[in-house]
Every structure is written in C-alpha cells, then in structure tokens.
Amino acid sequence: MLSLWQVIPEQKTIKLPSLDIEHTPSFALRSVWNGMGHRWYLGGVPLNCGHAHSRLFPPSDYYQEHPDFYPLIRGKRWNPETGGPWQLCTSNSEVIRLTIEKARRFFDEHPQQVMFSLSNNDCGGFCECEACAATGSNPGARMLAFANAVARGLRQTHPDKYVIFLAYWYTHEAPREKMQAEPGVAVMVLGEGCHAHALTDPSCPRNKRWHDNFEKWVATGARMAIYEWYIPGCTQHYWRRIPWVAEETAIRDQHYWRVRGVQWITYEAQRAYEDGDGYPLRWPLYYVAAKGMWDASLSAEEILRDACGKLYGPAAEPMLAYYLTLAQAVAECPQHGNIWNLPNPLAVYPPDTVGNLRHHLAQAQKIAREDGGAVWERVQVEMRTWSRAQKTLEKLRQQKETSVNISVNDKGYIVDQPTITGAFIRSIGGIPTWEHVLLIGEDGTEREIGDEEELSVVDGMRFRSVGERGLDK
Ligand SMILES: [Zn+2]
Ligand SMILES: [Zn+2]
Missing domain, CATH: 3.10.20.90 (Phosphatidylinositol 3-kinase Catalytic Subunit; Chain A, domain 1)
Known part of the structure; x- marks a missing residue:
C-alpha cells in the first residue's frame, strides 16, 4: 500500500544545476512512529525516553540486597512478592550513584546517543519516604530532583549529554515549588491536553491548563521536549475508522513549542490503533507534522497543497478541499478531547459537514476517473476510507444515547x-x-x-x- 502513496517523478535525463543548499531542520529530533514516515525528513538525534525504573534496577537483581531502592508506600516497603505498581526511591544516594554509573556506561558504549532515560515505570507506586518527600512537593518535582542529582554526576564525565524523563500522568504536573533544572536535564512533556484544538487556543479550557503547566516546566530551565499522542483509536475504537486531519493545529503547536525552546519531538502513532491500512486515514496529519518539524517556515496548507498536487494531479483541488474540510470540522468542534482522546465524532462531523465532504470527493472522483492510473486509485482508496467512516458515524448516531x-x-x-x-x-x-x-x-x-x-x-x-x-x- 505504501508504494501507492509514493510519488517518484519519471524523467529520462536529470539535469542538475549547481547546488549549494544549507538547511538546519527546525527541530533536532523529528520522529513519527509507525515507520510510515521514513522518507519524510525524520530522524536527527536518537530518541531514548522510555520507562526506565524497572530496566535500571530490576527487582530480581537488586531487591534482595537493597530493598531500600524500592518505594515506601503507606509506610510499607514495596516487595516483589506482593507486587503492585512501583517506582524507585529516587532520593536514595546509592540509586543515584549507580544510575550515574549506568548512564556513563551507556554513553561510552553508545557515543551517538544524546539522552539517557530516567522515566518512571508506566504506573503509580511513587516512594513516600521522608527523604523523597523532602525533594519535592509532587511526583514531577521529585523526578526533577532525581534528574538533577544524576545530571550533576554525569556532567563531570559527559558534559554534552542529557538525562531525560517523561512528564505525564502522575509526573505531568510541574513542580509546585520554584525549582531549577541542572544543565543536562531534559523534560519530555506529554500531550495531555485536548487534541481537537491548538495548545495556544485560549477558548479551549483543557489546553489552557496544559499550556499553563507547560510554562511552569519551561520556567525550570530544563531542555524541553515533546511527546505528542496521535492515537485517538487507542481507547475510542470508532476513531480507528474515522479520518482526523488537524494539520493547522499541528503546525500551530509546533510554532509554540519552538518559541519555548523545544528541540526534540516524537509523535506516537500506532497502526494497532487503526483499522485496516492506516495510511489513507492518517497520512495528511502525520505528513504535515513531519514536514513542519523539518521546515517551520511552511504553513500547514502549503505542505498539504504540495502533497495533494503530487498525489492527485488534476484532482488536487477537490482533494485538498476535502482534507481542509476535515481539518476545519475538528478545529471548530465545540467539544473537547483529553489525553489522546478526541471529541465524539458526531460532534466533529455533523450532517452538513458530511454533505460537504461527500461533495468534494464526488468532484475528485469525476476528474480522477478520466485521468485513471495511480491518481484514480488513490482517490478510490480515500473514497472507501470515507465510506467506512460514514458507516461508523451512522452506527454511532443510532447508539448516541x-x-x-x-x-x-x-x-x-x-x-x-x-x-x-x-x-x-x-x-x-x-x-x-x-x-x-x-x-x-x-x-x-x-x-x-x-x-x-x-x-x-x-x-x-x-x-x-x-x-x-x-x-x-
Ligand atoms: Zn524514597
Ligand atoms: Zn479543546
């Protein structure tokens, strides 16, 4: 399927003028998961921000000698027999010393890597011991204190490297007290706002909250990074079959992040959360986001117009109108999404919008059918994709209650x-x-x-x- 969406211009001879191009990408780390964007100017600094506490200190290796590495929860030391969610005791001086050692070894063995992950396990179970509590008022503050302690040690041998942690769920809230990040600390904040609207949209209450919290992280002076969730189908199954083209929002968010010093971005995108081939369903959003990370001077519409010209030739105008109508529908939706969720699709695509979308596709069909070839095939795939979406909307309308x-x-x-x-x-x-x-x-x-x-x-x-x-x- 991927080859259908690749456009390779055919030319018998290629004449090259003298080339002198110098371009610095707008973001140093550009990542869209899924492998769908491998020719989209992605790459840059290698990403390493995954959940790390169990990887750094597996209980099977450390618990017996060092139960104190593991959390004190409601007055009791966590233990592997009873199990349950856990995080490291991040104030423990041995945990800090060994983590510095592990980070040094990692960078010595992988000199091309730039960041070392300190991210907590994907659950609760934060340590409540007195020493941890003294390092910060909330889990986010305690993670920053841990990162600071590791960074202080690491930079003696590796001054150009970073420790990074995910600010999400329990750790999403920035420190409530005034805290400074040490040089060499990076914080990757997750997109726990509303994905229907731009993060700087003052009329979106959830994004206002996200924005204000993000500003507090920025104020710590840490190197800022973004982990954006583009996975509405994760918990809302109907979104696995419905297009979501928030290209303008994606670019607006990137501009904001850039101004606030973000250099590293990763977009989580998973085929597991899309029915069938996710490509026709999601490319317009992922592609615009990918190109925007490469060149921030481009507008969302410019990127999409260029792509439509290449993919749809004479049918480019109605197809662009189709995608822009999809994008406008979500941007103007009065409902809000949350974490990775989007609003209810019925609120995003009311009947008159569905009518407009069908009209644009019919126009494209008329032109593309005459043209035939790959253009016709692509239009047909998008028409089938929309029919499936429309059936899903109809089903949802029946179960609206x-x-x-x-x-x-x-x-x-x-x-x-x-x-x-x-x-x-x-x-x-x-x-x-x-x-x-x-x-x-x-x-x-x-x-x-x-x-x-x-x-x-x-x-x-x-x-x-x-x-x-x-x-x-
Ligand atoms: Zn502790
Ligand atoms: Zn919103």
Whole structure:
C-alpha cells in the first residue's frame, strides 16, 4: 500500500544545476512512529525516553540486597512478592550513584546517543519516604530532583549529554515549588491536553491548563521536549475508522513549542490503533507534522497543497478541499478531547459537514476517473476510507444515547459505555491508588465508590478524589 502513496517523478535525463543548499531542520529530533514516515525528513538525534525504573534496577537483581531502592508506600516497603505498581526511591544516594554509573556506561558504549532515560515505570507506586518527600512537593518535582542529582554526576564525565524523563500522568504536573533544572536535564512533556484544538487556543479550557503547566516546566530551565499522542483509536475504537486531519493545529503547536525552546519531538502513532491500512486515514496529519518539524517556515496548507498536487494531479483541488474540510470540522468542534482522546465524532462531523465532504470527493472522483492510473486509485482508496467512516458515524448516531460527558476532579471526559466502575474513574482521572474516588450527588452529597463497584453512567455525573485525610474530615 505504501508504494501507492509514493510519488517518484519519471524523467529520462536529470539535469542538475549547481547546488549549494544549507538547511538546519527546525527541530533536532523529528520522529513519527509507525515507520510510515521514513522518507519524510525524520530522524536527527536518537530518541531514548522510555520507562526506565524497572530496566535500571530490576527487582530480581537488586531487591534482595537493597530493598531500600524500592518505594515506601503507606509506610510499607514495596516487595516483589506482593507486587503492585512501583517506582524507585529516587532520593536514595546509592540509586543515584549507580544510575550515574549506568548512564556513563551507556554513553561510552553508545557515543551517538544524546539522552539517557530516567522515566518512571508506566504506573503509580511513587516512594513516600521522608527523604523523597523532602525533594519535592509532587511526583514531577521529585523526578526533577532525581534528574538533577544524576545530571550533576554525569556532567563531570559527559558534559554534552542529557538525562531525560517523561512528564505525564502522575509526573505531568510541574513542580509546585520554584525549582531549577541542572544543565543536562531534559523534560519530555506529554500531550495531555485536548487534541481537537491548538495548545495556544485560549477558548479551549483543557489546553489552557496544559499550556499553563507547560510554562511552569519551561520556567525550570530544563531542555524541553515533546511527546505528542496521535492515537485517538487507542481507547475510542470508532476513531480507528474515522479520518482526523488537524494539520493547522499541528503546525500551530509546533510554532509554540519552538518559541519555548523545544528541540526534540516524537509523535506516537500506532497502526494497532487503526483499522485496516492506516495510511489513507492518517497520512495528511502525520505528513504535515513531519514536514513542519523539518521546515517551520511552511504553513500547514502549503505542505498539504504540495502533497495533494503530487498525489492527485488534476484532482488536487477537490482533494485538498476535502482534507481542509476535515481539518476545519475538528478545529471548530465545540467539544473537547483529553489525553489522546478526541471529541465524539458526531460532534466533529455533523450532517452538513458530511454533505460537504461527500461533495468534494464526488468532484475528485469525476476528474480522477478520466485521468485513471495511480491518481484514480488513490482517490478510490480515500473514497472507501470515507465510506467506512460514514458507516461508523451512522452506527454511532443510532447508539448516541450511550455517549455521555462526566467529570473527574473538574476535568471533563466522554464515556461511550453504559456502565463504569470505580477503577475506570481512577484510570481516566489518573487517580493514584492511595486516594479515594467519590461520587458527587446532585444535591452535593458524596459517597465513596469502590474500585469494583459498577455504576450506570448518566450524563453530567461528577466524581472527585481525596487522600486519606480528606476522607476523615
Ligand atoms: Zn524514597
Ligand atoms: Zn479543546
């Protein structure tokens, strides 16, 4: 399928004028997962930011001699027998010393690498010991303190290298206190805002929150990096079959990041979250994002217009109009998304928008059919892709009643299943295991919801979480 979307101009002879091109890419690390963008100017600095705590200190190697490397949770030392989520005790001086050693060895063995990951495991279980608590007010602050300690040691031998950690979920919130990052510390902040709208869009409440939190990370002076989630199909299965072209938003976000000093970007994009061949469904967004990272002077429309010209020849105009209509629909959608989620597709593509999209595709079909060849084939693939999307929209319209809005700690979420559990609320709201989930009744009364308790979901339901003490009050 990939070859259908590659355009290689045929020329019998190639005349080269004298070439003198010097170009510095707008971002030093340009990554779109999926392998779909291998000819899209991607690459640069190698990415190394994965979950690291279990890799750095596997309990099977260290626990017996050093239970103190592992977290103290509710007064008890974590242990591998009982298991459960865990992170390192990041204030432990031996953990810090050994991590510096491991980072040095890594850079000696892989001199082309630039960053060494200190990212926490993909769960809760942060250490609550007194020494850790003294290093920062929240998990984000404690991770920064850990990174600072490792960077101080590392830079004595490797002054040009970085330690990096992911700021997401528990660690997404920037330190509440004023903290400075040491030279050699990088923070990769995840796109936990609303993916329907630009991060600088003041009318999007979720992005306003994301933006303000990001500014606090920037203020630490750390080298800033971005991990963007382009995976709406991960939890919203219908988005695996519906196009999402937020090209203008992608470029606006890149401009903002660039101004704030971001040099490294990775877009998570996974075929597992797209039905069939994800290429026709997602290329317009990924391609624009990829080209934008290479050359920030290009506008989203310029990039897309150029691509449409190459892919669709005489049918370029109606196809561009089709993609721009898709993009406008999501940008103007009054609903918001969250983390990697998008708004409900019915709110994004109302019937009159569907009518416009069909009109553009019909125009393209008329022109492309006469032209035949690869242009016709590509238009047909996009038409089939849209028909599948439209069927999905119709199905959603029939089951509309089951999709409702709820709020967890004053953040809005869309739920498209008839029942939910306490554990579900905990997971979407990122509520740690040591806090309690409360259902707020219409009259303001509250009651605790157990992880196993099942509730019929009703539009407007509100939940909040409280720590141990909050519950006693
Ligand atoms: Zn600790
Ligand atoms: Zn929004």
